[in-house]
Amino acid sequence: MCLAIPGKVIEVFEDRGLRMARVDFVGTVRKVCLEHLAEAGPGDYVLVHVGFALSRVDPEEAERTYQFLAELGQLDELQAPETT
Amino acid sequence: MKYLDEYRDGRVAAKVLAEIRRVTRRPWTLMEVCGGQTHSIVKHGVDRLLPTEIELVHGPGCPVCVTPLEQIDKAHVIAASPGVIFTSFGDMLRVPGSRTDLLRLKSEGADIRIVYAPVDAVRIAQENPDRQVVFFAIGFETTAPANALAVARAKALGVSNFTVLVSQVLVPPAMTAVLQSPGNRVQGFLGPGHVCTVMGYAEYEPIAAHYGVPIVITGFEPIDLLDGVLRTVRLLEAGAARVENQYSRVVSRAGNTAARRLMWSAFEVCDRKWRGVGTIPKSGLRLRWEFREYDAERRFQVGALETCEPAVCISGQILRGLKKPHDCPAFGTACTPASPLGATMVSAEGACAAYYTYGRFQESVTTHPVTTP
Numbered sequence: 271m272c273l274a275i276p277g278k279v280i281e282v283f284e285d286r287g288l289r290m291a292r293v294d295f296v297g298t299v300r301k302v303c304l305e306h307l308a309e310a311g312p313g314d315y316v317l318v319h320v321g322f323a324l325s326r327v328d329p330e331e332a333e334r335t336y337q338f339l340a341e342l343g344q345l346d347e348l349q350a351p352e353t354t
Numbered sequence: 355m356k357y358l359d360e361y362r363d364g365r366v367a368a369k370v371l372a373e374i375r376r377v378t379r380r381p382w383t384l385m386e387v388c389g390g391q392t393h394s395i396v397k398h399g400v401d402r403l404l405p406t407e408i409e410l411v412h413g414p415g416c417p418v419c420v421t422p423l424e425q426i427d428k429a430h431v432i433a434a435s436p437g438v439i440f441t442s443f444g445d446m447l448r449v450p451g452s453r454t455d456l457l458r459l460k461s462e463g464a465d466i467r468i469v470y471a472p473v474d475a476v477r478i479a480q481e482n483p484d485r486q487v488v489f490f491a492i493g494f495e496t497t498a499p500a501n502a503l504a505v506a507r508a509k510a511l512g513v514s515n516f517t518v519l520v521s522q523v524l525v526p527p528a529m530t531a532v533l534q535s536p537g538n539r540v541q542g543f544l545g546p547g548h549v550c551t552v553m554g555y556a557e558y559e560p561i562a563a564h565y566g567v568p569i570v571i572t573g574f575e576p577i578d579l580l581d582g583v584l585r586t587v588r589l590l591e592a593g594a595a596r597v598e599n600q601y602s603r604v605v606s607r608a609g610n611t612a613a614r615r616l617m618w619s620a621f622e623v624c625d626r627k628w629r630g631v632g633t634i635p636k637s638g639l640r641l642r643w644e645f646r647e648y649d650a651e652r653r654f655q656v657g658a659l660e661t662c663e664p665a666v667c668i669s670g671q672i673l674r675g676l677k678k679p680h681d682c683p684a685f686g687t688a689c690t691p692a693s694p695l696g697a698t699m700v701s702a703e704g705a706c707a708a709y710y711t712y713g714r715f716q717e718s719v720t721t722h723p724v725t726t727p
Contacts, residue, residue: 272496306612321471322500332603
């Protein structure tokens with residue numbers, strides 16, 4: 271129910287006083303309400319739930335989390351005995 | 355798909371798992387709060403990868419599951435009324451009430467329509483001015499702003515043939531109810547990532563401090579979930595009861611203040627009954643007085659309905675983390691997703707439905723001993 275998926279903002283437009291966007295979810299484009307996410311614009315990834323953009327995906331935080339996890343255990347590998 | 359695929363990378367998962375095994379010294383019971391997390395955990399088998407010392411129990415965070423029978427029965431009475439177009443998220447159509455479900459009513463001729471976004475129901479109302487259009491506004495804090503938007507739009511555009519049947523619930527009071535329940539086993543939480551995109555996580559800090567439980571706000575992909583477990587176990591092993599944010603790519607401590615302003619413009623806190631659990635004080639939302647003309651319960655005088663819940667169902671204990679689906683004699687026999695008997699089988703995000711869908715008919719036998727370095 272609380273399913274929310276990231277999509278890329280293609281364009282922003284106005285619909286009777288609401289700030290809306292067309293958002294691309296890997297080929298499927300849907301109209302999304304962007305009114306409550308002032309910081310997001312074209313090119314940004316936003317997290318969308320039932321046609322409502324909840325938050326902008328922070329690319330730096332996403333990269334930082336992923337890199338941190340991907341590098342887990344590398345220090346252990348460094349401590350392994352060297353083979354000649 | 356960007357921001358999804360990288361969080362499903364098996365090599366990274368193996369590294370996080372190795373780290374979980376390295377840091378785990380004692381047995382711990384963690385609860386993932388959100389039904390979306392439960393579904394992802396069971397689908398990807400995340401729980402079966404963990405060391406046997408770590409048990410995941412499944413929380414009450416499935417709004418479809420916990421919508422009380424009274425509200426479902428009311429929905430059915432309203433949907434069957436002449437001149438009504440009843441709109442709902444697709445998840446609610448198969449949920450059984452005391453006597454029927456929305457899908458069956460639709461097959462009997464009721465005008466029941468699935469909408470993707472709540473504001474779509476307002477458009478249906480505009481297109482059908484001679485009909486009464488009702489939207490079944492269920493959900494947690496994640497959905498509350500979108501539901502509030504529909505009501506606010508109807509008011510702004512002067513759409514008077516639109517009302518909402520509200521069954522909105524809140525996560526923190528449910529977590530508190532779990533922690534206060536006799537026999538509680540939960541020692542740490544994977545917090546609800548998408549709820550926190552709206553609410554932020556400051557309101558979880560007093561819960562962590564008061565009950566001495568770590569809460570790690572966690573995403574929904576397998577690596578997010580494993581990272582959430584790792585962080586929670588680290589905090590537990592260190593004896594630290596605080597809130598951490600695993601899902602920082604979309605969640606901030608402050609959350610989305612604009613969305614919250616919208617939500618509080620239409621809704622206020624009230625006591626709510628949870629299916630399978632009972633009434634939890636201040637655990638839900640109702641329309642504010644200024645929006646009373648959009649309240650379907652005022653427009654349709656449904657009155658008190660006599661509800662009927664199967665006695666065999668143990669969903670209340672499952673929702674509080676006290677039991678697992680295979681502890682129920684009806685699981686997979688009398689009770690299946692096609693003919694569910696109770697809360698946790700009615701939605702794909704319910705623990706019973708997830709166990710059934712992914713073939714978990716027996717107690718899991720995991721063989722992942724903790725390795726000590």
